[in-house]
Amino acid sequence: MSVLVWIEQNNNGPVGNSFEVLGKAREVAAALGTQSVAALVGGDAANVEKVRSYGADVVMAVTSPLLANYRLSAYVKALRKAVEAANATVILMAATVRGREVAAVLGSELEAGYAPDAIDLRVEGGKLVAVRSVYSNNILADVTFSCPMQVVSIRPRSFPMPEPGAVGGEVKAVDAGLSEGDIKEQVLEVKSTDTGEVSLTDASIIVSGGRGVQQDPAKGFELVTQLANVLGAAVGASRAAVDAGYIPYKHQVGQTGKTVKPDLYIAAGISGAIQHLAGMGGSKIIVAINKDAEAPIFEKANYGIVGDLYQVLPALTAEFKKRLGK
């Protein structure tokens, strides 16, 4: 048996969230007395060395000319080859959009127990336990498995990013054994939406705006973005701001948006509806900026400034520019 991690790749190489999972996978493998295996599907051969430096016992590279573009059915087939070759019984991956569909289809095909979007993993009495946050982050449950094959996708930022520089393990090449006829999807176009901005789910700092910017939404989000830029933060928004068309949906934090877990969450002009709190309540430090001293967001915040965001945000931006020498 072994503990296998799918190392997802995009145009910039391996996805950082996969290394968060790999770091934990090494602990889990050690506790189960077995090997950790990092599986790369397709992608650049140079990435194998990068993955090696994160210390898996085995790095498996599943290759085929047909794996150039991500295609779900092809990647699941390729990953199944790695699972077989590694005799893996625990299969882990980051719960990104692709990770979640790969995990679900793989789990279903293998008749595995599947714990989606888990936030923690441990080994208890020689058995894997995954912790899930369900009911939109209102209930926690330990998930135990009563079958030999176990698949878990892991919410980004659940585990710290490990340091590279480990002594690399053994590298094994596996032929994906694919033919184009096996693959159902045709990818017609891939457009990068990577604007260089920090993504919400990866961010250690998030600055968000809400309905409070309604007086001048464009100016309001410009001020939010300026503070975010100084802090190297991602820009978030409440559902109210997204529904009002102030900012695109991809910035939405909350129950019908993204669940985030930054070290610092600055909420400007966000009242703190429970649907929003469900998505950001796991933040380490929450700062609320709101004109209304009675806004529910202050009950969840560590620090609050009662004031007008159009004045407070520029003052904070100027202050942090000074402090951070920018």
Added chain:
Amino acid sequence: MKVAVLVKQTPDTAELPKVSADDVRSGKVKATMVINPWDEFAAEEAILLGDRYDVDAVAISMGSPDAVDALKHALAMGVGAASLVDSSGLTGVDMWTTATALAAAVKAEGAELVITGKQSVDDNSGAVYAGVAARLGWPLVSAVTKVVEIAGGRITVERMVEGAQETVSVPLPAVISVGKEINEPRYPSFMGIRKASKANIPATPAASLGVASGSGKTQWTNIRKPEERKTKCVIIDGATVEEKAAKLADALLAEKVI
């Protein structure tokens, strides 16, 4: 072409914080139950596809007989028909057995396209539809933000992943899950609600679709509420906004979060 919309009945999102660990343990959640909000996007997309193509939509839900309310919501929005997979009396039904029953129901309807929301607001799994696709041997495209075209036995969609937008074409029959970007679900009209309230929704016992009681492949244990955030908010005071900003900067640097 027949399109199946898979919907689930879930607690009203405003009431999710009130869901207790006991509720979840017993499976009897004391909350107003509504159609899973993500599935409203799926129902809306099926209706919109009916405007573009020769499409008949049927909403399918698996659950207790109470789940007909979610189906009635889909009908009231304008989905043409509905069908319940009645799982009452079965225990230990997990995501894959649910998928088995729903796949059989989709087949029985003769659907060529399955549309559903990206996940439910209670289990948050996004797994059942993947299981449906795997069981039917149909291609799956998740996180769809636009149906570009249905033509020549294929469906072409746009979807969003981290850092990229993909345009993907798959042969029909197929399963797609949709995200919030795809449309704006309509509110049911008064006429729609009246029609739905009178609708006779057929129910098929899940047991007749290849599902039996079992123990499931995973078990939830130690079900609990997350720890309440016990923070006492420190309100930053100051004579000027600059002074407040400086004090907040001091505090955040001391917390080592910047």
